[in-house]
Amino acid sequence: MRGDAEARVLSAHAVLVGEQPPGLGGTMRRSSSLLAGLAGALVLTLAALTAPAAVAGAPVATAPAYSVAEGDLDASLTCDGDPTTGPTPVLLVPGTTLTPDLNFSWNYARQFTRAGRSWCWVELPGHAMRDIQVAGEYVAHAIRTLHEAAGRPISIxxxxQGGMVPRWALKYWPDTRAMVDDLIGLDPSNHGTLDAYPVCLVGCAPALWQQRTGSAFLRALNADAETWAGISYSQVFTATDEIVVPNIAPFASSALSTGEGEISNVLVQSICPVHVSDHLSMGTSDPVGHALVLDALTHDGPADPARISRAVCLRALAPGISPASFASNFTRVLAVAATQLVVAPRAYREPELADYAR
Incomplete structure (x- = not known):
């Protein structure tokens, strides 16, 4: 998106973060009428950007063939435990800039193993910085593989990005829908982020182009139905997310609203009003997010905030994570995420939509 549309997006982002949009001279007045006008402009901008595409993104009846070699898809999957026994097996999908080991080895994977819950994680290409359409193939293959091994529906x-890209797999590989019981997203970038616009002005990784609010990829993903019958969708997010922006009502990027799936959109501050959690913490160590994940996995249907004890608001970290473990592992997460933003190969436009998504 370029020209006037891009300028409107950058202006909307500046309003959100309290900065003066580039190219506007003078001092922004604080009058109530101007604030009302800015709010109205933001509403119109976000509504236009998040509107479903009219043509691209129609569901497919037949799954497309993989473009990735089967051996590479197999090699991306690491599993632990016997998926045929015990609680529902879980597929773990990492976020942008991360590997599944960095994202999950010291938190969810460790706890699932201790609880006797089998799990697999899937490594997305290039630290999940490459074309998300290709990442969707890895996730579709992982769903099929774990489901076949388990002989029963799995949870994700x-x-x-790891909370959003399974929806691409479910949409375009329709046989996978009957294989999934729960899809649980932690700060999922379901409708993208305004933050990607300034980042991509000088070129950025393909996955960042695709996660811009209003990208062709996201329009295709969210066209028609966002959810599918028989799947419980728990979308867990924080109002203090500095990466997926905005993540507050009425335009929370993580929230889902359409389709026949059973949806629960849970703002962690609805449970703990003064809770502060950044984006990376939500995906690794946040105690409220963790409680909602376990709630969704251990009950029929999606997560229900009414079942969460408010005692969780007194915790600094999710169970099983010591302060020392958090310090060492979260430092690694921060370092790798920052490095990937610098060293990942850059693109200067969004990847073209695959033929099956047009």
């Missing part, structure tokens, strides 16, 4: 827990 994903962070950021």
């Amino acid at each position: 827990v994903g962070f950021s």
Whole structure:
């Protein structure tokens, strides 16, 4: 998106973060009429950007063939435990800039193993910085593989892009829908982020182009139905998310609203009003997010905030994560995320939509 449309998006982002949009001279007045006008402009901008595409993104009846070699898809999957026994097995999908080991080895994977819950994680290409359409093939293959091994429906827990990209797999590989019981997203980038616009002005990784609010990829993903019958969707997010922006009502990027799936959109501050959690913490160590993940996995249907004890508001970290473990592992997460934003190959336009998504 370029020209006037891009300028409107950058102006909307500046309003959200309290900065003066580039190219506007003078001092922004604080009058109530101007604030009302800015709010109205933001509403119109976001409504236009998040409107479903009219043509691209229609569901497919037949799954497209993979473009990735079967051996590479197999090699991306790491599993633990016997998926045929115990609680529902879980597929873990990492966020942008991360590997599944960085994202999950010291938190969810460790706890699932201790609880006797089998799990697999899928490594997305290039630290999940490449074309998300291709990442969707990895997730579709992982769903099929774990489901076949388990002989029963599986659940998915994903962070950021990892909470969104399974929806691409479910949409365009329709046989996978009957294989999934729960899709749980932690700060999922379901409708993108305004933050990607300034980042991509000088070129950025393909996955960042695709996660811009209003991208062709997201319009295709969210066209028609966002959810599918028989699947419980728990979308867990924080109002203090600095990466997926905005993530507050009425335009929370993570929230879902259409389709026949059973949807629960849960703002962690609805449980703990003064809770502060950044984006990376939500996907790794946040105690409220963790409680909602376990609630969804251990009950029929999606997460229900009414079942969460308010005692969780007194915790600093999710169970099983010590302060020392958090310090060492979260430092690694921050370092790798920052490095990937610098070293990942850049693109200067969004990847073209695959033929099956047009």
